Amino acid sequence: xxxxxxxxxxxxxxxxxxxxxxxxxxxxxxxxxxxxxxxxxxxxxxxxxxxxxxxxxxxxxxxxxxxxxxxxxxxxxxxxxxxxxxxxxxxxxxxxxxxxxxxxxxxxxxxxxxxxxxxxxxxxxxxxxxxxxxxxxxxxxxxxxxxxxxxxxxxxxxxxxxxxxxxxxxxxxxxxxxxxxxxxxxxxxxxxxxxxxxxxxxxxxxxxxxxxxxxxxxxxxxxxxxxxxxxxxxxxxxxxxxxxxxxxxxxxxxxxxxxxxxxxxxxxxxxxxxxxxxxxxxxxxxxxxxxxxxxxxxxxxxxxxxxxxxxxxxxxxxxxxxxxxxxxxxxxxxxxxxxxxxxxxxxxxxxxxxxxxxxxxxxxxxxxxxxxxxxxx
Amino acid sequence: xxxxxxxxxxxxxxxxxxxxxxxxxxxxxxxxxxxxxxxxxxxxxxxxxxxxxxxxxxxxxxxxxxxxxxxxxxxxxxxxxxxxxxxxxxxxxxxxxxxxxxxxxxxxxxxxxxxxxxxxxxxxxxxxxxxxxxxxxxxxxxxxxxxxxxxxxxxxxxxxxxxxxxxxxxxxxxxxxxxxxxxxxxxxxxxxxxxxxxxxxxxxxxxxxxxxxxxxxxxxxxxxxxxxxxxxxxxxxxxxxxxxxxxxxxxxxxxxxxxxxxxxxxxxxxxxxxxxxxxxxxxxxxxxxxxxxxxxxx
Numbered sequence: 001x002x003x004x005x006x007x008x009x010x011x012x013x014x015x016x017x018x019x020x021x022x023x024x025x026x027x028x029x030x031x032x033x034x035x036x037x038x039x040x041x042x043x044x045x046x047x048x049x050x051x052x053x054x055x056x057x058x059x060x061x062x063x064x065x066x067x068x069x070x071x072x073x074x075x076x077x078x079x080x081x082x083x084x085x086x087x088x089x090x091x092x093x094x095x096x097x098x099x100x101x102x103x104x105x106x107x108x109x110x111x112x113x114x115x116x117x118x119x120x121x122x123x124x125x126x127x128x129x130x131x132x133x134x135x136x137x138x139x140x141x142x143x144x145x146x147x148x149x150x151x152x153x154x155x156x157x158x159x160x161x162x163x164x165x166x167x168x169x170x171x172x173x174x175x176x177x178x179x180x181x182x183x184x185x186x187x188x189x190x191x192x193x194x195x196x197x198x199x200x201x202x203x204x205x206x207x208x209x210x211x212x213x214x215x216x217x218x219x220x221x222x223x224x225x226x227x228x229x230x231x232x233x234x235x236x237x238x239x240x241x242x243x244x245x246x247x248x249x250x251x252x253x254x255x256x257x258x259x260x261x262x263x264x265x266x267x268x269x270x271x272x273x274x275x276x277x278x279x280x281x282x283x284x285x286x287x288x289x290x291x292x293x294x295x296x297x298x299x300x301x302x303x304x305x306x307x308x309x310x311x312x313x314x315x316x317x318x319x320x321x322x323x324x325x326x327x328x329x330x331x332x333x334x335x336x337x338x339x340x341x342x343x344x345x346x347x348x349x350x351x352x353x354x355x356x357x358x359x360x361x362x363x364x365x366x367x368x369x370x371x372x373x374x375x376x377x
Numbered sequence: 378x379x380x381x382x383x384x385x386x387x388x389x390x391x392x393x394x395x396x397x398x399x400x401x402x403x404x405x406x407x408x409x410x411x412x413x414x415x416x417x418x419x420x421x422x423x424x425x426x427x428x429x430x431x432x433x434x435x436x437x438x439x440x441x442x443x444x445x446x447x448x449x450x451x452x453x454x455x456x457x458x459x460x461x462x463x464x465x466x467x468x469x470x471x472x473x474x475x476x477x478x479x480x481x482x483x484x485x486x487x488x489x490x491x492x493x494x495x496x497x498x499x500x501x502x503x504x505x506x507x508x509x510x511x512x513x514x515x516x517x518x519x520x521x522x523x524x525x526x527x528x529x530x531x532x533x534x535x536x537x538x539x540x541x542x543x544x545x546x547x548x549x550x551x552x553x554x555x556x557x558x559x560x561x562x563x564x565x566x567x568x569x570x571x572x573x574x575x576x577x578x579x580x581x582x583x584x585x586x587x588x589x590x591x592x593x594x595x596x597x598x599x600x601x602x603x604x605x606x607x608x609x610x611x612x613x614x615x616x617x618x619x620x621x622x623x624x625x626x627x628x629x630x631x632x633x634x635x636x637x638x639x640x641x642x643x644x645x646x647x648x649x650x651x652x653x654x655x656x657x658x659x660x661x662x663x664x665x666x667x668x669x670x671x672x673x674x675x
Contacts, residue, residue, distance in 0.1 A: 029474055037463070192458030196519060199425040199452045200475040202444075363428060365456070373389075 026201040030209020031216065034184065038217055051172075052224055056232045063236025072134050073110040075101040080114040080123045087138055102126060111135060159328050162245065163302040166252055166320045169225060171295040173256070174263045175288060177218045181210050181264050182271035182284050185358075189275050194362050203359035211264045211351075218260050222253060248327035251336055252319065255343065259319035262347040263291060269354035272361040273369045283368065290316050298324070305330060313339050315346040378402050379527055379558045384423055384433035392582060393419050397433070399577045399587040401527075401558040406549060408573030408590075409562040410670060416582045417562045418455050421531050424560070425452050437527065448476045451525030451552075455532045455562075457516045461505035465515050466491060468504070469522050476523035483522065490518040494544060510538045517545060528552050530561040534568050546572060570666040580674040590666075597672045598664040599632040602643050605658040606650055616649070618642035630662070 095101035101113035117124035188194040294317030311321030379401040422428035473483030610629040623630040633639035
């Protein structure tokens with residue numbers, strides 16, 4: 001270096017610069033990176049494929065099981081053929097003799113044999129080791145029933161299964177993508193790359209980009225799951241169930257979109273409080289609990305109308321509770337709209353608070369940042 | 378010219394920066410020195426807008442910095458970091474695009490830089506697979522991908538191998554020669570001494586001294602000389618206007634007052650020495666940056 005002061009130079013003339021990425025473009029660049037990194041991860045692709053196959057398989061197997069169990073097989077001989085003639089839902093096999101019919105029962109080809117006997121009806125049912133209840137009721141004359149207070153739906157088992165299905169899907173997506181966001185936030189803090197990022201884009205854009213990127217993946221996965229369910233139900237001929245489920249699935253997706261963004265913002269904000277991957281699980285555990293509670297409530301209380309009604313309005317459980325109540329026909333037409341409004345308002349509020357915590361915590365590395373300090377700034 | 382004017386910042390009740398003002402001239406390599414916790418990193422973060430200041434302004438050529446201006450800055454944070462699992466070229470392109478470059482321009486610039494930094498063949502490897510020295514080079518590429526017009530580098534030389542130190546030096550001088558204001562902090566005062574045109578000294582959150590290296594030198598140290606004779610130099614102590622700093626047999630180091638009187642006192646030493654016998658050496662000493670630094674912050 002020379003000791004004399006060189007002449008002061010002006011800023012050199014340069015070709016005009018491209019404009020800074022705006023809010024939307026900055027957010028999108030971040031989201032794009034999140035998407036690319038995730039879609040390149042083999043474990044993510046494999047687990048998604050397994051999930052989809054499992055859903056398709058369970059629907060197909062369920063369909064096969066229900067169609068086989070619905071048509072019990074009986075064997076009849078010439079003398080008793082008239083008994084089973086024209087009875088709906090029975091598959092009849094003609095046997096040449098009583099012995100042959102009994103043999104068919106023994107080797108399991110049929111569930112029971114209808115054989116002539118010295119009884120009031122003139123025939124008896126021969127079964128292997130237990131009374132064939134379904135066949136008995138098919139052959140019986142049932143008295144007409146009149147209900148004074150008919151219920152909305154009597155299929156408790158189906159609502160249980162559907163409730164769990166919504167619960168599992170929501171829980172799994174929220175936790176897997178939520179913790180992905182949390183890890184990605186801490187990765188940037190831990191590797192300090194966040195400081196370079198913040199010299200180009202704002203903390204809000206960074207957080208928005210992460211939430212958007214992971215939300216797109218989560219929505220994509222949910223859309224695939226929904227498509228797979230519809231496909232599965234159609235090819236196994238369960239389109240009646242599909243008609244019942246369709247609106248519930250549609251509402252579930254709408255609620256999921258907002259519910260997921262809410263949870264994603266919470267994961268991003270809480271993860272920003274720590275600086276090491278080892279601390280992510282503990283700092284985000286309150287959020288994970290918030291996601292888990294509705295899941296367990298659905299399992300334990302899905303037939304309790306009061307609890308389900310409350311759940312369908314609480315923002316964290318609304319994505320599970322409201323679609324289920326709609327499926328059961330328990331909710332009036334305006335209820336999902338009110339619940340959705342509550343959810344959207346909460347989501348906006350949490351994004352506001354969350355991005356404040358996030359911005360204030362990003363550069364504080366080392367010890368865990370106290371929530372109060374993060375809110376104060 | 379980058380101008381930092383009256384910046385203050387507190388964290389909670391702790392005042393980290395208190396009325397910090399200095400300038401980084403266009404084309405000037407400005408060294409930013411100070412002890413640990415003196416406020417260097419906080420100042421740089423505020424210049425980059427990564428952190429907000431409680432009061433004060435940062436201006437470039439007289440206009441307040443907007444995010445668009447800051448996109449023209451090249452920044453190397455003290456705590457280095459890139460995405461460990463992302464490919465080098467890919468993430469430098471990403472950072473270029475965050476600075477507003479088109480994908481094509483970012484790609485071109487990344488390829489050039491990596492080639493120049495000797496990382497061309499590693500472009501498609503992940504950062505975590507690189508040696509530390511090469512990770513530092515990648516970090517340099519990340520700060521330069523958008524061809525910045527202002528450079529702000531926090532401890533750019535720490536942890537670098539000698540080869541990389543040279544690369545960074547070359548890059549800094551090149552940018553300064555192109556007219557960019559360059560601000561860099563360092564603990565390695567010898568490197569700062571070698572490189573910088575201007576110097577800013579910070580301690581306890583306030584600027585203790587700033588200006589050109591030479592003017593600081595003149596301002597913050599007494600003129601000092603050393604003399605080596607063929608015989609014992611003990612008599613130097615007896616001369617008026619001379620303060621002996623070190624005396625060792627035939628060797629003496631002494632300080633004189635500033636100005637003409639001091640100059641005359643030094644010449645008097647030389648005359649007497651020549652009269653007494655041969656003089657092996659008579660040299661005015663430049664105080665090292667370390668000495669100035671100690672003087673300024675005490």
